Amino acid sequence: MFDNLYQISFAHKWVLWLIPIVLLLAVAWYWWLAKRNYPALKVSSSFAFKGFENPIAARIKQLLPVLRVLALVLLLVALARPQTNYDESEITTEGIDIVLAMDVSPSMLAKDFMPDRLEAAKREALEFIDKRPHDRIGLVVFAGESFTQCPVTIDHNIVKTQLKNISSNMLQEGTAIGMGLGTAVQRLKESAAKSKVVVLMTDGVNNAGSIEPITAADIALNYEVRVYTIGIGTNGKALVPIAMYSNGEIMYDYMDVEIDEALLKDIAKKTGGEYFRATGNKGLKEIYAQIDKLERTKIEVSAYQRKAEKFHAFALGAILLLAVELLFRYLIVRSIP
Numbered sequence: 001m002f003d004n005l006y007q008i009s010f011a012h013k014w015v016l017w018l019i020p021i022v023l024l025l026a027v028a029w030y031w032w033l034a035k036r037n038y039p040a041l042k043v044s045s046s047f048a049f050k051g052f053e054n055p056i057a058a059r060i061k062q063l064l065p066v067l068r069v070l071a072l073v074l075l076l077v078a079l080a081r082p083q084t085n086y087d088e089s090e091i092t093t094e095g096i097d098i099v100l101a102m103d104v105s106p107s108m109l110a111k112d113f114m115p116d117r118l119e120a121a122k123r124e125a126l127e128f129i130d131k132r133p134h135d136r137i138g139l140v141v142f143a144g145e146s147f148t149q150c151p152v153t154i155d156h157n158i159v160k161t162q163l164k165n166i167s168s169n170m171l172q173e174g175t176a177i178g179m180g181l182g183t184a185v186q187r188l189k190e191s192a193a194k195s196k197v198v199v200l201m202t203d204g205v206n207n208a209g210s211i212e213p214i215t216a217a218d219i220a221l222n223y224e225v226r227v228y229t230i231g232i233g234t235n236g237k238a239l240v241p242i243a244m245y246s247n248g249e250i251m252y253d254y255m256d257v258e259i260d261e262a263l264l265k266d267i268a269k270k271t272g273g274e275y276f277r278a279t280g281n282k283g284l285k286e287i288y289a290q291i292d293k294l295e296r297t298k299i300e301v302s303a304y305q306r307k308a309e310k311f312h313a314f315a316l317g318a319i320l321l322l323a324v325e326l327l328f329r330y331l332i333v334r335s336i337p
Contacts, residue, residue, distance in 0.1 A: 008310075011081035019076050026069045067325040074318035078311040096135045096297050097152050097193040099184040100125055103202035103232075105143040105175050106168050109250065110203065112238035112257070113281055117203055120281050121232065122163055128199075128288045129156050129163075134297045138187050141166050144174025144208040146183040152191065176209025177202055177260075181216035181227065181267065189223045196223070197295055200267070201230040205260045217267040227271040228291050229264035233257040234279045 010016060102121060113120035129137055137159050138152035147170075150162040177200070184198040198220065206213050220227050234257060243251040261277065268275040274294070278284040 009083050011083060013080060015076055015080040019073055022072055022076065023069065026065070026072075030065050064325055064329055067321050067328075071318040071321035071325065074314045074321065078314040078318065080311075082310045082314065084308045084310055095193045096132075096195040096197060096295055097138075097188055097191045098132070098135055098197045098199065098295070099138040099140055099152060099187050100128075100163075101140040101142065101146075101180045101184040101198055101200040102166065103143065103175060103177075103180065103204065104141045104166055104168050104170060105204060106173060106241050107175075107203050108232075109168050110233065110238045110240040110257075111252065112234040112279075113232070113284070117232055118166075118168055120284055121201055122166065124281075124284050124288045125163055126160055127285075128292060129160055131292050132297065136191075136193070138184075139163055139166075140180060140184045140187065141171065142176050142180030142183065142209075143168075143170075144172035144176055146176060146179040146209070147171060148183060148187060152187055174208030175202060175204040175206060176211075177204075177206040177263070178211035178213040178216045179209035181213060182211045182219060185216065185220045185223055185225050188225050195295065196225045197273075198225055198227045199230065199291060200227055200264075201232055202264070203231070203233045203257070203259060205258050206263065213263055213267060214270075217270045220267075220271045225271060226273045226295075227267050228273040228294075229268045229275045230284075230287055231259040231261055231264050231275070231277045232284065233259055 102118075102125070104118065108118040108121070109116045133156070136152045136154050137156060138148070139150040139159055139162055141147055141149050149166060150159050153159060180202070181198065181200055184200065188196045188198070217227065236257065237254045238257050239252045240255045241250045242253045242255070245251060259277075261275070265275040267273075276287040276290070278287050
């Protein structure tokens with residue numbers, strides 16, 4: 001990745017200090033020359049001189065010293081050797097591979113988060129992805145079974161699109177925490193990244209699947225995958241879906257929130273991660289922010305600088321001004337001795 005920035009510098013900065021000196025000397029010289037060559041002559045009327053003056057030539061003649069001084073200034077700038085600096089930065093990242101393992105069981109439609117647990121989780125996960133532009137990220141979803149929604153990739157647009165598309169009815173009912181974690185670890189076991197992380201979120205108790213959660217945690221430990229677990233759900237009761245009407249509408253009722261916190265803590269501790277409990281939108285946002293701080297990508301920046309000489313334009317400008325001055329002096333405002 002490259003960040004480009006152009007800046008002007010001068011190889012011989014001291015030459016620039018000559019410019020104000022030259023300007024002062026030029027003013028003094030032309031003032032003294034005008035006094036010597038054009039002494040004041042007082043007449044009672046200038047009527048007799050009308051018809052002899054050429055106002056355009058007179059103005060051009062006054063401009064000639066200015067052209068010469070400007071040419072000299074441009075020559076001094078050219079002698080100072082202006083250069084453009086091309087700064088080039090190459091960023092090398094250590095690399096962290098992350099898999100988000102999200103519970104999409106029907107209970108994730110509970111209304112203790114706004115608008116519900118699943119949509120709140122998706123929103124905070126999207127922000128988490130945006131904060132980690134240098135990491136490869138994948139997405140696994142689970143309910144009664146597990147599924148890789150998106151393999152680990154650096155193309156975050158694909159991950160975010162797949163994340164937005166997940167819903168609570170895409171898998172069979174149940175909560176297979178072991179299957180979800182096992183599938184996430186499967187996505188990371190061949191990874192060459194120095195850090196491998198699973199962020200596992202669930203709102204229930206393991207009641208489905210062919211892999212026990214602790215067995216999946218052992219597999220994660222074997223492949224050096226660190227697991228951060230999040231129990232999502234308010235304390236006490238929550239408005240959760242209990243049935244669906246024939247027209248597709250969901251029936252809700254208040255039920256006790258059951259989260260196997262002991263299991264989630266064991267998984268996190270075994271793999272070197274941490275357990276968090278989210279009881280509302282704000283808490284979920286803070287948890288993702290904390291995980292983001294715990295798992296920071298190491299970035300090394302190598303800077304390079306190239307220089308390009310830019311005195312040519314100033315030198316050419318000085319030559320053109322001198323040419324114009326000479327052209328005016330000897331062809332337009334010639335004086336007869």
